[in-house]
Amino acid sequence: MNQEEAENCREDMEIDGNEPEMPAQRHADIIPDGFNANYLKAYYGKVFPHSDIFKWMCYGHDGKHPGCDPTYLSRREFSFTLDNDIYLRFQSYTSAYELESSIKEKCPFKIDIGPVYSVNPAKRHAYAQTGDNVFTPVERELIFDVDITDYDDVRFCCSGADICLDCWPLMTVAIKVIDTALRDDFGFNHILWVYSGRRGVHCWVCDGKARRLSNEQRAAITDYFRVYKGNENSNKKVSLVGPVLHPFLARSYTDVLRDFFEGKVLLNQNILSTEEKYEKILEMIPDESVAAELRGKWQEKRKAKDDINVVRWEQLKSLLHSGKFKHIQGLRRCIEEIIFSFTYPRLDMEVSKHMNHLLKAPFCVHPKTGRVCVPIDPNNCEEFDPTAVPTLSQATSARTQHERFES
Amino acid sequence: MQSLGTRRVNHQNDAVAVAVAGAASTLPLYRSAPPLEVRLEDFEAFAVDRLRVLKAISDGLSRGKKPEEMKNLVDELLKTHMSHPKPSEAVNKDVISHFVLRLVYCRTEDLRKWFLSMETTLFRYRFKRESAEAQRALMADFNLPYKAVNTAEFESVKDKLGQVARSIGQPLLTADAIFYKVPFEDVPELVAGRRVYIHRGNAYVAMNQVVSLVVTQFRSFLSKALILTNRKWTSSIKEQEKDRLTPIVEVLSTSYLGPDYSQPRESAEISLKDIDHLAKSSFPLCMRHLYDKLKEDHHLKHGGRMQLGLFLKGVGLKLDDALAFWRAEFSQKVGAERFEKEYAYNIRHNYGREGKRTDYTPFSCQKVISSTPGVGDHHGCPFRHFSEENLRAALGGMGVGNRGMDDIIDKVRNRHYQVACTLTFEAVHGSSCDAGINHPNQYFIDSQKILQSKNQPTT
Numbered sequence: 001m002n003q004e005e006a007e008n009c010r011e012d013m014e015i016d017g018n019e020p021e022m023p024a025q026r027h028a029d030i031i032p033d034g035f036n037a038n039y040l041k042a043y044y045g046k047v048f049p050h051s052d053i054f055k056w057m058c059y060g061h062d063g064k065h066p067g068c069d070p071t072y073l074s075r076r077e078f079s080f081t082l083d084n085d086i087y088l089r090f091q092s093y094t095s096a097y098e099l100e101s102s103i104k105e106k107c108p109f110k111i112d113i114g115p116v117y118s119v120n121p122a123k124r125h126a127y128a129q130t131g132d133n134v135f136t137p138v139e140r141e142l143i144f145d146v147d148i149t150d151y152d153d154v155r156f157c158c159s160g161a162d163i164c165l166d167c168w169p170l171m172t173v174a175i176k177v178i179d180t181a182l183r184d185d186f187g188f189n190h191i192l193w194v195y196s197g198r199r200g201v202h203c204w205v206c207d208g209k210a211r212r213l214s215n216e217q218r219a220a221i222t223d224y225f226r227v228y229k230g231n232e233n234s235n236k237k238v239s240l241v242g243p244v245l246h247p248f249l250a251r252s253y254t255d256v257l258r259d260f261f262e263g264k265v266l267l268n269q270n271i272l273s274t275e276e277k278y279e280k281i282l283e284m285i286p287d288e289s290v291a292a293e294l295r296g297k298w299q300e301k302r303k304a305k306d307d308i309n310v311v312r313w314e315q316l317k318s319l320l321h322s323g324k325f326k327h328i329q330g331l332r333r334c335i336e337e338i339i340f341s342f343t344y345p346r347l348d349m350e351v352s353k354h355m356n357h358l359l360k361a362p363f364c365v366h367p368k369t370g371r372v373c374v375p376i377d378p379n380n381c382e383e384f385d386p387t388a389v390p391t392l393s394q395a396t397s398a399r400t401q402h403e404r405f406e407s
Numbered sequence: 408m409q410s411l412g413t414r415r416v417n418h419q420n421d422a423v424a425v426a427v428a429g430a431a432s433t434l435p436l437y438r439s440a441p442p443l444e445v446r447l448e449d450f451e452a453f454a455v456d457r458l459r460v461l462k463a464i465s466d467g468l469s470r471g472k473k474p475e476e477m478k479n480l481v482d483e484l485l486k487t488h489m490s491h492p493k494p495s496e497a498v499n500k501d502v503i504s505h506f507v508l509r510l511v512y513c514r515t516e517d518l519r520k521w522f523l524s525m526e527t528t529l530f531r532y533r534f535k536r537e538s539a540e541a542q543r544a545l546m547a548d549f550n551l552p553y554k555a556v557n558t559a560e561f562e563s564v565k566d567k568l569g570q571v572a573r574s575i576g577q578p579l580l581t582a583d584a585i586f587y588k589v590p591f592e593d594v595p596e597l598v599a600g601r602r603v604y605i606h607r608g609n610a611y612v613a614m615n616q617v618v619s620l621v622v623t624q625f626r627s628f629l630s631k632a633l634i635l636t637n638r639k640w641t642s643s644i645k646e647q648e649k650d651r652l653t654p655i656v657e658v659l660s661t662s663y664l665g666p667d668y669s670q671p672r673e674s675a676e677i678s679l680k681d682i683d684h685l686a687k688s689s690f691p692l693c694m695r696h697l698y699d700k701l702k703e704d705h706h707l708k709h710g711g712r713m714q715l716g717l718f719l720k721g722v723g724l725k726l727d728d729a730l731a732f733w734r735a736e737f738s739q740k741v742g743a744e745r746f747e748k749e750y751a752y753n754i755r756h757n758y759g760r761e762g763k764r765t766d767y768t769p770f771s772c773q774k775v776i777s778s779t780p781g782v783g784d785h786h787g788c789p790f791r792h793f794s795e796e797n798l799r800a801a802l803g804g805m806g807v808g809n810r811g812m813d814d815i816i817d818k819v820r821n822r823h824y825q826v827a828c829t830l831t832f833e834a835v836h837g838s839s840c841d842a843g844i845n846h847p848n849q850y851f852i853d854s855q856k857i858l859q860s861k862n863q864p865t866t
Contacts, residue, residue, distance in 0.1 A: 085748055150781075150782045150783075152782070153782070184606070184607070185605040185606060185607075186591060186605065186607075186608055187606075187607040187608025187609070188608075209592075209608070213592065216595050217595050219591050219599065220591075220595035220596070220598040220599040221593070221598065223598075223599035223600070224599060224601055224605075227780075228781075229779055242573065242574040242575060242576060243573050243574070244570055244573045244574050245570075245574060246570070246574045246601040247567045247570050247571065247604060248601065249601075250570070253864050256739075308551055346781075346782065349781065350709075360627075
């Protein structure tokens with residue numbers, strides 16, 4: 001497959017979604033939806049963008065420029081998960097042809113990309129763990145993983161691996177907050193966001209500066225992003241101390257989180273509509289007398305013109321702003337804390353902190369959903385619809401249609 | 408640092424003697440081992456005194472002492488253990504003891520990590536005590552290339568800088584406040600704590616935060632130096648000194664860190680059927696909670712598996728029994744096949760039977776306290792993370808009465824988590840624990856000691 005075909009095929013994957021009626025389907029055309037190992041072979045044969053992945057991984061060290069490091073690609077770890085859960089780590093390649101052939105031949109269910117090591121990972125046993133001649137990661141993209149199951153305590157429409165268009169916007173918010181900070185605060189430019197195929201998003205920061213960050217620096221960036229701390233045993237999981245918020249948090253709040261909460265979350269998730277739900281919010285208010293006053297108001301069955309969630313939220317806000325409770329400690333940031341709890345990005349800390357963490361490659365197919373892990377444009381992330389992402393069968397059959405049309 | 412002649416070298420090139428405004432600093436940077444002559448008795452004695460300081464700092468940190476308390480602690484410790492009427496003698500002791508301890512603590516990853524952490528903390532507090540000129544001079548000595556922010560730029564970011572200052576409880580900015588513009592990579596601590604304004608990759612560091620810059624450099628330098636020292640130790644020093652320094656070095660490291668419980672004592676084997684009973688009688692709260700959750704959910708996330716799994720290893724659970732234990736629980740949730748595929752490997756890994764075959768050591772209280780559980784996690788220290796209500800319920804479940812409860816909660820409010828755990832131990836067992844709890848396995852062993860002595864038949 002040449003470059004042009006690869007371009008065309010990617011466009012096909014974005015547009016294609018509704019197959020027109022096909023009257024006389026030939027047997028080979030009836031491709032089951034979801035994941036199917038046989039069609040994976042066709043996918044890797046015709047659709048997967050091998051040469052683009054190769055170009056990306058080379059970062060310019062493709063042997064065609066002076067000053068290239070010919071060993072660069074071969075020091076990158078790839079790992080394949082095959083059928084039967086066979087797991088091949090420390091795979092390395094020295095050319096585009098090798099990489100492509102290996103993928104087509106082995107037909108992995110999942111391809112992970114690891115770090116660039118000091119030496120070819122396939123030869124790692126020849127090197128020591130310590131001392132001069134060491135086998136250790138030297139470059140690795142700064143990566144982030146956001147998984148919607150980490151928000152299960154604040155979404156009521158789905159749980160576990162399910163997603164829908166009511167809770168997916170949490171991912172949109174995560175992208176906006178993190179992407180803005182990566183560019184404006186940290187000065188990174190080469191950022192790729194990818195749909196994880198089922199219930200989350202991945203982020204790859206590819207600037208040279210990012211790839212050369214140490215584990216400690218990665219941990220520092222991750223902690224900079226961290227707000228949510230806690231689990232079912234602590235009452236308040238977001239604690240915003242201090243008279244004002246750090247500019248990063250303040251910007252995230254005013255530009256993204258507040259409007260998202262008041263515009264979407266309140267209504268889509270109906271978070272104040274029933275006693276069981278509003279008790280969770282009341283639990284986040286550190287003063288019992290305030291909570292009690294609100295509880296009193298909300299226990300009355302009132303017929304409201306407007307949506308009950310909006311009405312109650314306004315009541316909560318005006319009570320906290322009223323100055324009646326100004327003297328009470330810890331109430332100052334209560335509203336922000338509630339909003340942050342429901343909307344602020346929750347990152348998987350461990351993924352980002354270590355250089356040797358493997359992450360699934362873009363354009364893989366998710367084995368449980370059959371969906372292709374497609375890139376997401378952060379500038380248009382609100383338009384992204386995870387339920388309309390091409391599946392393996394759609395992508396492969398589109399390609400097959402395309403070929404037939406051409407011939 | 409062998410005895411190279413009797414010349415007392417003026418190693419003031421090592422301790423920065425600042426000529427600026429007569430502000431003299433005796434804070435050494437430990438750049439190179441001074442060619443001094445050291446008596447063998449002093450070799451050990453100096454090291455022991457410094458080790459007392461480092462160990463006390465370690466205890467202070469794990470008890471959750473606040474910065475103000477730590478500052479006082481460090482002042483006390485230096486006065487008690489490291490002072491000398493003649494300042495040059497004090498500096499000698501300072502430098503010599505540091506380099507001896509490098510030999511002691513270079514030899515494994517854990518030792519290096521601990522030593523690095525404590526020396527860096529000590530350096531941080533000592534740096535903060537220095538005058539502003541001395542600090543500036545030390546900064547120069549580290550060759551830090553950072554520029555102060557000029558007036559024009561300051562005006563443009565003043566609001567944001569003020570916002571950051573207020574958000575971390577600092578006083579309002581004065582018009583002549585000095586800020587340094589530093590690549591964010593160089594101040595990871597400040598970035599992590601959101602204590603600086605960052606824009607397009609540059610952090611704006613206040614004068615009083617400069618300590619962070621210097622400490623990062625100090626730490627990085629010492630970390631590399633320790634690796635080099637280890638290499639030299641392994642390749643030549645250990646053998647050359649086997650009759651003189653090596654025995655001293657080897658004793659010094661074990662005697663002060665305390666046992667790491669990585670090798671359970673021969674008599675301390677427990678079997679599968681004992682676990683349930685032992686969990687109720689002798690597990691500290693952190694492990695009891697993990698155990699209860701495991702029984703309830705038939706699952707634990709990675710952090711919990713590590714914390715509980717290594718604890719059980721330290722308590723004497725053999726690998727086969729450990730596999731059976733985890734399999735019995737997990738297979739109820741994920742099935743036996745998935746257990747073998749996804750979890751058994753990691754259990755064997757923890758026992759040093761897979762991969763790079765490191766034998767992992769059970770977590771100390773310091774490590775448990777410093778880990779932060781996230782969504783769906785149950786590890787970490789319950790005294791730190793549980794809400795008061797949940798903590799009271801959990802302690803009640805362990806058998807702590809009302810009176811003891813209030814003392815414990817009081818300690819928790821003041822962030823003395825290990826003291827709270829010690830009081831819990833005392834309440835549950837009805838006897839005192841003078842040494843204080845520093846390690847979950849220590850809690851277990853001490854508990855078993857008491858229970859077994861109660862079971863002795865009385866004649």
